[in-house]
Amino acid sequence: MTHVVIIGGGPGGYEAALVGQQLGGKVTLIERRGMGGAAVLTDVVPSKTLIATAEVMSQIARADDLGLCPDQQEPPGRTVADTITVDLGRVNARIVELAAQQSVDIRARLLAEGVRIIQGTGRLDGPESVLATHADGTSELLPADIILIATGARPRELPDAPCDGQRILNWTQMYTLTELPRRLIVVGSGVTGAEFASAYNALGVDVVLVSSRNQVLPSEDEDAGRVLQSVFEESGMTIMSRARAVAAAVVGDGVVVTLEDGRTVEGSHVLMAVGAVPNTDGLGLEEAGIHTRPGGQIVVDRVSRTTARDVYAAGDCTGVFNLASVAAMQGRIAMWHALGDAVEPLDLKVVAANVFTAPEIATVGVTQGEVEAGVVRAREVMLQLGSNARAKMQGLKDGFIKVFCLPTTGIVIGGVIVAPHASELIHTLSLAVRAKITVDQLAQVFTVYPSLSGSVGEAARRLHGTAGDEALVY
Numbered sequence: 001m002t003h004v005v006i007i008g009g010g011p012g013g014y015e016a017a018l019v020g021q022q023l024g025g026k027v028t029l030i031e032r033r034g035m036g037g038a039a040v041l042t043d044v045v046p047s048k049t050l051i052a053t054a055e056v057m058s059q060i061a062r063a064d065d066l067g068l069c070p071d072q073q074e075p076p077g078r079t080v081a082d083t084i085t086v087d088l089g090r091v092n093a094r095i096v097e098l099a100a101q102q103s104v105d106i107r108a109r110l111l112a113e114g115v116r117i118i119q120g121t122g123r124l125d126g127p128e129s130v131l132a133t134h135a136d137g138t139s140e141l142l143p144a145d146i147i148l149i150a151t152g153a154r155p156r157e158l159p160d161a162p163c164d165g166q167r168i169l170n171w172t173q174m175y176t177l178t179e180l181p182r183r184l185i186v187v188g189s190g191v192t193g194a195e196f197a198s199a200y201n202a203l204g205v206d207v208v209l210v211s212s213r214n215q216v217l218p219s220e221d222e223d224a225g226r227v228l229q230s231v232f233e234e235s236g237m238t239i240m241s242r243a244r245a246v247a248a249a250v251v252g253d254g255v256v257v258t259l260e261d262g263r264t265v266e267g268s269h270v271l272m273a274v275g276a277v278p279n280t281d282g283l284g285l286e287e288a289g290i291h292t293r294p295g296g297q298i299v300v301d302r303v304s305r306t307t308a309r310d311v312y313a314a315g316d317c318t319g320v321f322n323l324a325s326v327a328a329m330q331g332r333i334a335m336w337h338a339l340g341d342a343v344e345p346l347d348l349k350v351v352a353a354n355v356f357t358a359p360e361i362a363t364v365g366v367t368q369g370e371v372e373a374g375v376v377r378a379r380e381v382m383l384q385l386g387s388n389a390r391a392k393m394q395g396l397k398d399g400f401i402k403v404f405c406l407p408t409t410g411i412v413i414g415g416v417i418v419a420p421h422a423s424e425l426i427h428t429l430s431l432a433v434r435a436k437i438t439v440d441q442l443a444q445v446f447t448v449y450p451s452l453s454g455s456v457g458e459a460a461r462r463l464h465g466t467a468g469d470e471a472l473v474y
């Protein structure tokens, strides 16, 4: 019997536990908070549930363009959106309930599969055992043949902007609000900042986005960031570019955020979305011979091995690519490798990712930045969403579909989709990248008429027979 001990019950930990148990290991999982981890309780599930409500509001905002109008009794000039009231207390109660239920479901599945769950805190006691401190304060030493560390990450705080959970909030604290903020300042225009700014903007809140760079979403496709920036601005959001926050303080019944250049921004609440730090302190890593990077992330190879024999790590604590899907895959890979099953090393080139803004931004494979820097040779096409028949019918104007392929063979190597539900549309391109199919093969796949995915086929057709690394923009 191989004893597997996992610290952390997020996607990295619980997906690994399922595989470990399936492959005949005796798995113990230690989680200090709740099963599903931050992904389920405070990060992915709550934010995407909030965004589900915001999405409905975004559609309602287009209702007037599609010929819908408020009831005759409404005063003239009112839009359909003006007639809707957001009950944030109910929205957030639903979110918290849904996340808690998801956690319960995951726990039940793990128990049904035979995983032993310890509610408590784990730390390494050398590379071959784990000390679990139970919720009641008692502790237990667990000898382990294989250890997986999947302890995740937490919000980074600025020293002069400590989160109080009332007015200065991090992303885990947003669900305690029962009334819409009068004016929400969002500090940080990375994925978290952009998603919350987009959602609260759609809910009708006056949003100020403090962005340290020229354009929102600096790590995403530049064309995509440009579309989002202009959609945000057109919808009335205030974006303060090249503005770095240094402090936030509660003043009266509001907050004041101070920028590096001395300017101040006033609002009712502020969301600090300035990145994440790995939960790797106090785990006994150094003593166990496990190397970390200067930021605290655990060094792992592509099969999730750390620098200590039979100790693996997965997910945000490794900082490889902070996504739930990647955490889960790293965890499974660790178990496949450790327990002697067939395993393919992690390949970041096939990871599909999505920013859940309105419109969404989905990406897979090579990036425009890599092509422009000459890291990859590619030819590409970019089709504006506005030219798609279905998009016209639905009143969608903002967005595009971009496809990259190898110059000689035409093999699809990446893509970017900016559109509502891009997270679903990207699947075709993910499959193409993973299966290494050519643009001609993709062009021969039937798409429904009319459909947004029709533009994926159209993009592939436009890339037929064009030699060289040119960029076609329509």
Ligand SMILES: Cc1cc2nc3c(=O)[nH]c(=O)nc-3n(C[C@H](O)[C@H](O)[C@H](O)COP(=O)(O)OP(=O)(O)OC[C@H]3O[C@@H](n4cnc5c(N)ncnc54)[C@H](O)[C@@H]3O)c2cc1C
Binding pocket: 007, 008, 009, 010, 011, 012, 013, 030, 031, 032, 033, 034, 036, 037, 038, 039, 040, 042, 043, 044, 047, 048, 120, 121, 122, 123, 150, 151, 152, 153, 171, 192, 279, 283, 314, 315, 316, 317, 321, 322, 323, 324, 325, 326, 327, 356
């Ligand atoms: C706002 C937000 C939205 C996001 N949205 C998405 C999305 O839409 N899609 C996506 O793919 N990714 C998304 N992410 C990223 C995703 O949340 C993370 O990549 C994912 O949670 C990583 O999973 P994990 O298992 O590494 O860690 P976590 O989910 O953080 O779980 C780690 C667990 O370990 C526990 N733990 C830590 N230390 C100990 C210890 N010593 N003992 C016992 N337990 C311990 C913690 O309590 C936690 O429950 C989002 C992130 C944020 C911040």
Ligand SMILES: NC(=O)c1ccc[n+]([C@@H]2O[C@H](COP(=O)([O-])OP(=O)(O)OC[C@H]3O[C@@H](n4cnc5c(N)ncnc54)[C@H](O)[C@@H]3O)[C@@H](O)[C@H]2O)c1
Binding pocket: 158, 187, 188, 189, 190, 191, 192, 193, 195, 210, 211, 212, 213, 218, 243, 244, 245, 246, 273, 274, 275, 276, 321, 322, 323, 353, 354, 355, 356
């Ligand atoms: N849809 C998704 O998959 C999703 C959603 C949210 C988060 N995530 C993941 O979670 C992780 C954390 O996301 P994040 O957006 O919080 O972090 P991030 O590090 O991606 O972005 C933080 C942003 O804040 C900016 N910033 C830092 N300090 C600042 C300051 N003082 N003033 C103004 N701006 C400042 C940074 O320049 C950066 O652009 C990321 O790895 C992300 O991929 C994924």
